[in-house]
Amino acid sequence: MKTCLIVDDSKVIRKVARHILETLEFQVEExxxxxxxxxxxxSKMPDVVLLDWNMPVMSGMEFLKLLRQSGHSDQPKVVFCTxxxxxxxxRAALEAGADEYVMKPFDRETLxxxxxxxxxx
Amino acid sequence: xxxSDSSSRILAGLLEAxxxxxxxxxxxxxxxxxLSALLRERSIATLDELITILxxxxxxxxxxxxxxxxxxxxTYFFRDRAPFDMIGxxxxxxxxxxxxxxxxxxxxxxxxxxxEAYSIAMMLSADPLRWQGWTFDIIGTDxxxxxxxxxxxxxxxxxxxxxxxGIQETIRWFEEDEDGWQANEKLRxxxxxxxxxxxxxxxxxxxxxxxxxxxxxxxxxxxxxxxxFERISTVIAPDGGLLLGAGETVIGQTERFAADRGHRGLYxxxxxxxxxxxxxxx
Ligand SMILES: C[S@@+](CC[C@H](N)C(=O)[O-])C[C@H]1O[C@@H](n2cnc3c(N)ncnc32)[C@H](O)[C@@H]1O
Numbered sequence: 001m002k003t004c005l006i007v008d009d010s011k012v013i014r015k016v017a018r019h020i021l022e023t024l025e026f027q028v029e030e031x032x033x034x035x036x037x038x039x040x041x042x043s044k045m046p047d048v049v050l051l052d053w054n055m056p057v058m059s060g061m062e063f064l065k066l067l068r069q070s071g072h073s074d075q076p077k078v079v080f081c082t083x084x085x086x087x088x089x090x091r092a093a094l095e096a097g098a099d100e101y102v103m104k105p106f107d108r109e110t111l112x113x114x115x116x117x118x119x120x121x
Numbered sequence: 122x123x124x125s126d127s128s129s130r131i132l133a134g135l136l137e138a139x140x141x142x143x144x145x146x147x148x149x150x151x152x153x154x155x156l157s158a159l160l161r162e163r164s165i166a167t168l169d170e171l172i173t174i175l176x177x178x179x180x181x182x183x184x185x186x187x188x189x190x191x192x193x194x195x196t197y198f199f200r201d202r203a204p205f206d207m208i209g210x211x212x213x214x215x216x217x218x219x220x221x222x223x224x225x226x227x228x229x230x231x232x233x234x235x236x237e238a239y240s241i242a243m244m245l246s247a248d249p250l251r252w253q254g255w256t257f258d259i260i261g262t263d264x265x266x267x268x269x270x271x272x273x274x275x276x277x278x279x280x281x282x283x284x285x286x287g288i289q290e291t292i293r294w295f296e297e298d299e300d301g302w303q304a305n306e307k308l309r310x311x312x313x314x315x316x317x318x319x320x321x322x323x324x325x326x327x328x329x330x331x332x333x334x335x336x337x338x339x340x341x342x343x344x345x346x347x348x349x350f351e352r353i354s355t356v357i358a359p360d361g362g363l364l365l366g367a368g369e370t371v372i373g374q375t376e377r378f379a380a381d382r383g384h385r386g387l388y389x390x391x392x393x394x395x396x397x398x399x400x401x402x403x
Contacts, residue, residue, distance in 0.1 A: 085279060087297050090288060101288035103279050109197075110284050116202065117287045 002120050003027045003044075007037040007060065008052040008081070013104075017050055017081070020108045024121055034058030038066060045074045048120045051098075053082035053089070061096060068097040077118040081106065124152050128172050132156075135175065135184060136191045140264050141320050141345040144191065155190050189265045196233035198285030199240045200335070201367050204386050208331065209244045212362055212384055214251065216330050219360060224256045228329045230319055230353070231337030232261030235272025235312065236285065239304060241333075242311040243294055262317035262324055272314045275304035319349050327356035335366035343374065350375035354390050363388040 004026040006017050018028045029046060031037040035058040037049065049067075051060040064078055077099045082089070085103040093101055100114045115121035129152055133144035148155075156168065163183065165171050174180055175187065199205050213225065229238040238261035245252055263269050278301045282291055295302040317324055319337065332353055338346045353363060354377035363378055364387055365371070371378040371388050378388040 085297075087292065090292060094288065103283055105280075106283070107280075110280075113202075113285055114283070114287070 001025060001027045002048065003029065003046040004120075005029045005031060005037060005040055005046040005049045005076070007031045007034065007049060007055070007063065009033055009055040010052075013052070017111075020111055021050075023108070024112055024115065026121075034060060034063030034066075037063050041067060041070075041072075041076070045072060046076050048077040048079060048115065048118065050079050050081050050102075053080065053084045053093075061092070064093070064096045064098060077120055079114055079118060124149075124168060128152075128168050131172055131176065132187065132191065136188055139184075139188045140192065140318065141341040141349075142192065143340045143342065145340060148191075148193065152191070156187065159186055159190050185266070189267045192265055194233045194265065194268050195336075196236045197281065198236045198290075199244075200237065200285065204364055204367075205240060205244055207384055207386070208241075208364065209248065212387060213245075213331065216358075216360060216362075217255070220330070223254055224258070225331070226258045226326060226329045226358075227260070227331045228324060228327070228333070228356070229259070229261040230323075230332060230334040232263050232268075232272060232314070232333075233265075234268045234277075234281075235261055235275060235314060236277075236281070237261070237333055237335065238272070238312045238314070239275070239294075239308060240285075242308055243290060246308070246311070247290075257311060258326055259312045260324055260326055261312060261314045262319075263314075264316065264318045266316055269314050269316045272312075275309050277302050277304075319352070320345060323352050323356040328358040328361065329356055330358050330361045331364065332357055332361065333364045335364060335369070337366075339366070339369060347375050350377050354378065357390050359390060359392065361390065363390070 004021050006014050006028060008014050009032050014030050018030065021028050029040060031040050033055040051064065053060045060080065060082070078097065079100040079102060080093045080098045081102040081104065083104045090101055099118045102110060102114050112121060129149050132152060133149065136142055136144055153168070160171060175184055217225065227241055232238050238259050242259055245257055261272055282295060282302045291302065294308045295304055315324055334353065338349055341349065350371060357363060362381065362384065376393065377391055379391050381387040381389045
């Protein structure tokens with residue numbers, strides 16, 4: 001079973017995403033901000049991270065940069081999942097090492113396609 | 122608003138007469154939803170009133186609009202992915218070896234709002250080394266005016282774009298504007314669209330090396346489906362291929378095509394004049 005870490009400060013979004021991911025047969029973990037997510041990755045790397053952009057304490061972008069600089073060889077795939085849907089944000093995310101990008105709102109089909117594209121579903 | 126049996130029969134009959142599509146039970150339930158926007162637009166109060174106008178043939182344009190509203194246009198970019206990989210990595214490169222004129226002709230039949238045809242165009246352009254010097258004629262056809270106009274506009278919502286495209290594909294081929302994503306000039310130039318009924322004459326520009334007819338013939342009756350396969354067979358190259366939707370087949374539907382064991386989901390035209398075909402009694 002593949003593991004997915006959902007990083008989002010919205011409980012509702014985490015719940016919806018968890019539900020979809022479980023139907024896609026992922027084992028799901030949750031974090032409410034970038035800092036929590038980093039701690040999580042330090043103890044156990046997931047196969048894929050579903051990452052919100054704007055969060056308190058540490059943003060998705062900061063998290064991603066730190067994760068990619070961390071030197072861990074078992075780097076997870078990172079799928080940004082955000083309401084920031086303009087070209088500038090998309091390019092910045094890809095430059096920082098994101099593998100895919102989902103613009104909210106999204107549905108099961110979209111998430112499934114994106115996870116297939118990064119090779120985890 | 123309750124849709125009576127007789128009303129739904131009349132609407133289903135109209136749809137089938139125009140397009141061959143039978144209204145499935147699940148779609149019969151949704152007639153009301155499908156037509157509500159149209160009723161509002163034309164200030165028609167009830168379905169019965171609509172039926173009256175249709176039956177008296179007072180407004181032929183209205184009948185077209187009803188048919189369009191009842192059609193199932195669901196589609197997305199790179200639908201089911203795997204067939205596109207097979208086509209792009211194996212089938213088209215193989216057939217290309219037999220095309221010294223460096224030209225490939227592709228027909229997306231029942232193309233809806235164009236995603237299928239543009240997916241093929243994106244796929245081929247993503248491999249410039251292999252296809253350097255090649256010309257592609259890609260044509261998409263659909264019975265519905267509305268979807269063909271949309272295909273020509275090549276403008277899609279965020280939802281439509283990300284339901285199939287990777288982010289790199291999106292930013293490479295589309296430009297973002299206030300209400301969605303516009304396919305760029307290069308991509309749009311590769312594909313032509315035409316309103317055309319699959320039950321009528323096929324488009325010009327054949328013989329086609331690849332015909333995609335996916336999720337279109339599902340709800341046709343056997344006789345019409347057979348006729349559609351027959352028409353497609355008249356414009357497909359002898360070594361060309363027909364791609365159907367996942368879960369669709371030609372088996373028991375037509376003698377004009379046979380499954381290609383080496384390419385999953387692909388069907389090859391059968392030469393009915395060959396001794397082998399005659400021997401099989403087809
Ligand atoms: C479900 S969509 C499939 C679109 C695309 N081929 C795909 O697989 O994603 C079916 C399309 O076939 C079109 N269609 C239905 N009957 C047709 C007919 N008789 N001639 C041409 N197109 C037809 C519909 O208008 C609709 O756009």
